[in-house]
Amino acid sequence: MALVIIVLARPAPVTAQTGPLKVAVETIVIGQSVMGQDLVVSCFGTGGRTALLAGGVHTGPEAVTVTLGLQVADELRTGRLAIPRGVRVCVLPALNPDGITLGTHTNFRGVDLNRNWVAKNWSPFAWHPSTGIASGGAEPLSEPETRALYQYILETRPDAVLVWHCCGALVEANQMPLAVALASAYGVAARLPYLDVWRAYTITGELIVSLDHLRIPAFDVELRQSNDTALKEHVAALTAMLRHLATAPVAARPAFSTPTLSPP
Numbered sequence: 001m002a003l004v005i006i007v008l009a010r011p012a013p014v015t016a017q018t019g020p021l022k023v024a025v026e027t028i029v030i031g032q033s034v035m036g037q038d039l040v041v042s043c044f045g046t047g048g049r050t051a052l053l054a055g056g057v058h059t060g061p062e063a064v065t066v067t068l069g070l071q072v073a074d075e076l077r078t079g080r081l082a083i084p085r086g087v088r089v090c091v092l093p094a095l096n097p098d099g100i101t102l103g104t105h106t107n108f109r110g111v112d113l114n115r116n117w118v119a120k121n122w123s124p125f126a127w128h129p130s131t132g133i134a135s136g137g138a139e140p141l142s143e144p145e146t147r148a149l150y151q152y153i154l155e156t157r158p159d160a161v162l163v164w165h166c167c168g169a170l171v172e173a174n175q176m177p178l179a180v181a182l183a184s185a186y187g188v189a190a191r192l193p194y195l196d197v198w199r200a201y202t203i204t205g206e207l208i209v210s211l212d213h214l215r216i217p218a219f220d221v222e223l224r225q226s227n228d229t230a231l232k233e234h235v236a237a238l239t240a241m242l243r244h245l246a247t248a249p250v251a252a253r254p255a256f257s258t259p260t261l262s263p264p
């Protein structure tokens with residue numbers, strides 16, 4: 001598995017670093033789903049600060065997030081979405097490709113891939129409005145999809161992680177201050193309200209919470225509609241968010257040693 005070492009660099013002033021069709025692209029297979037489908041990340045640009053964008057954590061009624069991820073990758077590839085100097089953008093359109101194939105919200109084994117992460121409140125018994133009672137898996141990271149993404153995040157240490165969901169029409173951040181700032185910038189540009197505290201229902205073993213433990217800023221973006229990616233709004237929002245990432249002072253993170261993952 002080819003992985004990339006990210007070196008934090010002091011960002012230069014924000015200017016577009018690439019024109020159309022000149023953007024550097026790297027495609028990485030970070031693992032496979034339960035059914036053996038590749039989990040593919042495409043990275044654009046060469047900057048020292050990396051934003052990782054993930055769609056298709058939930059599929060079925062949230063499959064629009066996969067479409068948006070593919071569209072955003074295309075915008076980045078063609079230069080229609082300009083990457084600020086000093087920034088690199090990596091896109092994982094579908095964490096749950098089996099859910100796309102099967103038309104399900106969960107993975108092949110019926111596990112909710114946003115309930116299977118390393119968090120204090122992880123539970124095998126989870127809940128989501130699309131499925132009712134859902135499986136959080138046999139243990140945190142019991143699924144090949146979540147393990148692959150967690151390992152990729154551990155090895156590449158992105159400076160920010162954005163996860164698309166549908167259809168709550170809001171943004172919410174984990175507890176890292178930069179995450180709050182990035183989610184706010186995204187929300188203002190996409191006209192999606194920032195939600196300070198999620199009270200709708202209990203979310204156990206959540207991805208962005210697991211990234212709190214790694215001190216990685218992360219936020220969820222809930223799209224408005226399942227039948228419209230609203231690409232223009234999200235391109236504007238990504239532009240605002242990436243500009244903020246390029247210029248924001250990044251608080252020093254504690255020395256980081258990569259935890260080893262035990263076999264599932």
Ligand SMILES: [Zn+2]
Pocket residue numbers: 057058062114164165166
């Ligand atoms: Zn979701």
